[in-house]
Amino acid sequence: MIYTEGLSYKYQHSGQIKIPDISLEAGRELLVLGRSGSGKTTLLNILGGLLKPLQGKVIIDGVDLYQMKGARLDKFRGAHIGMVFQKPHILPPLTVEENLKIAQFFAGKTNGRQLKMILEDLGMTYKAKSKVQNLSEGEAQRLSIARALVNGPKVILADEPTASLDDFHAEKVIRLLKLQAHKMNSALIIVTHDQRIKQHISDQIIMGGDL
């Protein structure tokens, strides 16, 4: 489903970041661990089509991500890649439902059934008409997961999804991501330095050498 070959990146005034090759089938999970500054977010942005690598390639469902650009890349990303960030990336003045509809619109999809199902699965149906600015932090986090999943992506990328959560909610979010990825037969990649997640995902790679 997703694999990479020889990826590296270099920011101005800093050393080159080398990324181990990744190969992940549909329905499988991978944990990317690594110290602060080892390049985990950089890797996720490269996998998500947001940052062109210095070298190497990313193949998703047989498509070479960086052979595309502009609107084509944007549409591919919206339709096939779901990204969950540490801080929810959602639009506060809109309702829960509107946020999900916009995500579908940008991917060129409208699927009311999928939208309803995701809201139900994430326990958000009763909040569908609520404005995001009135949600609790936990609900906003669940909405950002819903938004990442609403188009049934082939690949789900999560950047430190549990960093600001207590043990109870961290476990809940991980279980939710795993369950949904499994249901949709998506490949799930979680990037973190949260040691609590280690026990939930057995396939692991470490950025920047040993922890």
Ligand SMILES: Nc1ncnc2c1ncn2[C@@H]1O[C@H](COP(=O)(O)OP(=O)(O)OP(=O)(O)O)[C@@H](O)[C@H]1O
């Ligand atoms: N926009 C940027 N310009 C210059 N250097 C950057 C930029 N973004 C990141 N870096 C550097 O690249 C390296 C990798 O950063 P990255 O954010 O990918 O690490 P990380 O493993 O996600 O860290 P953390 O766990 O602290 O979030 C770090 O040394 C960082 O300082």
